[in-house]
Amino acid sequence: MTRAAVATSYGGPEVIEIVDRDLPEPSDGEVLVEVRAIGVNPFDYKSYSGSFGTDATKLPIALGSEASGIVVAVGGAAVGSGGPIAVGDEVVVSGKNGTYADGILAPARFVFPKPAALDWNVAAGVLAVAGTAYDTLESVGVTSGDTVLVHGAAGGVGSVVAQLALDRGATVIGTARQQNHDALRAFGVEPVEYGDGLIDRVRAAAPHGVDAAIDTVGTDEAVDVSLELLTDRSRLVSTAAFDRASKDGFLTVGGPESMERRRLASPVLLEQAGAGVFEVTVAKTFPLADAGKAHAELQSSHPRGKFVLIP
Known part of the structure; x- marks a missing residue:
C-alpha cells in the first residue's frame, strides 16, 4: 500500500x-x-x-x-x-x-x-531540469567558443542551461530580473534585464554577436530578440514557444526523441551534478x-x- x-x-x-x-x-x-x-x-x-x-x-x-x-x-x-x-x-x-x-x-x-x-532533496529535482537543459544544448550544438543567449537564465531549466553551456566553454548572456543578477554572475554568466531595450543590452554584452539562443520562457520578446540577433534560426531552440516555432521555423524540444536523449544522458548528468x-x-x-x-x-x-x- x-x-x-x-x-x-x-x-x-x-x-x-x-x-x-x-x-x-x-x-x-x-x-x-x-x-x-x-x-x-x-x-x-x-x-x-x-x-x-x-x-x-x-x-x-x-x-x-x-x-x-x-x-x-x-x-x-x-x-x-x-x-x-x-x-x-x-x-x-x-x-x-x-x-x-x-x-x-x-x-x-x-x-x-x-x-x-547529492542529498535526497537535490537528487529528486535534478534530472527534469538538467535533462531539458542538456536537450536544448544538444539541439543547437553549443560548443566551445560560442556566445549563447539564454532567456530565463535564473529559472530552474535556464540556470542549468547556463552552467552546462559554460562548462562546454561557451560565453553566456542570460536574461533575468535584476534581483537574480548576482546569482548569475556567481556562475560566470553576464546578466541582462528583461524588457524594453533588451536587444541593445544584449548587443552591448556581446559585441561580436550571438551564435545560439535558448529560450526557456516562451515570450514574444525572447523569440523576437533571438531571431533578430541570429543569422541562423536553426540555432534557436525553445522549451515553451511552440506556436511561434511552427510559424517562424525554429526548434523546440519535448517530443519522443527528446525524452530518449534525456534518458540516455541521465547517468552523466547525475555524475556532473554530484561533481x-x-x-x-x-x-x-x-x-x-x-x-x-x-x-x-x-x-x-x-x-x-x-x-x-x-x-
Missing part, C-alpha cells in the same frame, strides 16, 4: 487528493523504491489544468515524474544504467509517471544510481499532503529554485 497524490478532476490545485493505492511486488525488471523526496515541475500542474485537454477517461491523473529513494525490493534481473540494481541502493527515479507517492514501482530503465554527494559541474537549488520543501499548496505557490512569484515534496 502507498499514499499517492492524484488529480481527481480537471481544474486548479484544489483537485489534488491523497489516496491509498496497492503496490504489487515488482515483476522481472522492476524495482520498488521507498521515496525520500519528490521533484515538483510545472508540467505536473499543467497535466490536470486542461492545457492538454480534459479527457475524463484519464482521471484520476497520477502526478510527478521524478523522485529519490531507496530500493526495497527487486523483481528478477533488474538492470539499470549503472548495472544490476540491488535492495538498499540509493537511487533517482526519472521519467516514470506517478512519483508523488511514498512508494514507487518502476522499470529499471527509469532508475539511476544517486551520487553520494559540482552544475548545481540545482532547492527553494522550498512541502509535505506530500501539501502538493496542492506547492502547485499554487509554484504558479505565483516564488523563490529561485526547485520545489520538493517530502512523503
